[in-house]
């Protein structure tokens with residue numbers, strides 16, 4: 181045998197072995213690929229959206245992966261047969277805005293099958309909220325609508341507050357009516373960015389036939405404001421502040437079935453009602469007290485608190501000729 185023939189045989193053996201290994205690997209991959217949907221299904225059921233979060237984490241900085249992320253999100257949601265919760269959050273620019281949104285988003289990351297609708301009180305979408313949402317890893321819709329400037333007379337009234345949130349929540353409702361299938365199992369919750377939420381609250385509201393209600397802590401000048409329940413039915417309220425309202429309940433204290441909302445096309449909040457009457461306006465458009473479903477063990481548990489963040493002390497800031505946050509987002 182010539183040296184050339186020997187080298188040829190050795191090369192042939194090596195290439196054959198290498199091809200053999202490649203085919204085995206390929207087979208394993210093909211085999212695995214066939215099973216991906218089932219694995220994904222089981223994993224998603226078991227791990228809820230944890231798997232999705234991991235994928236987001238790995239690809240979030242890759243612009244070319246945006247489509248992949250959206251597709252994954254859709255398939256994971258499709259596997260989740262639980263009713264979806266549409267969380268409607270109005271927000272406006274202020275020193276604590278990013279801190280509040282960060283805290284709320286971390287709560288929402290732990291809630292499976294949600295869609296977060298964030299509506300800015302502004303003429304244009306801000307880069308702060310746009311960037312915040314795109315890295316939030318939550319399924320979201322970003323909208324904006326400005327609250328109109330107050331009428332002169334009202335502004336001089338010391339009791340008058342800018343009616344923030346009204347048009348923003350309505351924009352959220354319009355989006356839901358336009359984009360959500362009326363047959364979809366779901367529920368709408370108005371979650372302000374400054375409250376504190378127990379994760380159990382979301383599972384309480386998830387199966388809402390009409391409108392569900394529960395106690396809210398630290399609101400209306402009381403430790404707790406709650407519906408009064410007798411034999412599993414709401415019969416009244418323990419409210420003190422403006423107790424003669426038709427539904428004396430805080431925004432954080434109820435959730436609405438999506439299909440009920442879609443079928444009552446005109447149900448909405450209004451700039452024309454007095455402070456404290458927004459909840460009564462929407463609920464009055466949808467139900468009577470007889471329809472309310474008490475949750476949180478017949479309204480005996482507090483799962484949401486109307487916490488309010490103290491306005492930060494910025495006395496030193498005002499003395500600066502150049503603000504401390506030039507070129508840095510706070």
Ligand SMILES: *[C@@H]1O[C@H](CO)[C@@H](O)[C@H](O)[C@H]1NC(C)=O
Pocket residue numbers: 303304
């Ligand atoms: C909003 O955007 C428009 C178009 O880019 C611009 O003309 C306008 O000045 C912006 N308004 C504010 C309040 O930034």
Ligand SMILES: *[C@@H]1O[C@H](CO)[C@@H](O)[C@H](O)[C@H]1NC(C)=O
Pocket residue numbers: 263365366367386387388389390437438439440
């Ligand atoms: C919402 O209401 C519709 C119509 O009554 C009902 O079919 C659906 O099951 C309800 N959704 C939930 C989550 O209970």
Ligand SMILES: *[C@@H]1O[C@H](CO)[C@@H](O)[C@H](O)[C@H]1NC(C)=O
Pocket residue numbers: 410411412477478
């Ligand atoms: C609520 O009260 C009703 C009537 O007393 C009772 O049948 C039902 O089991 C209670 N629900 C819970 C979750 O405690």
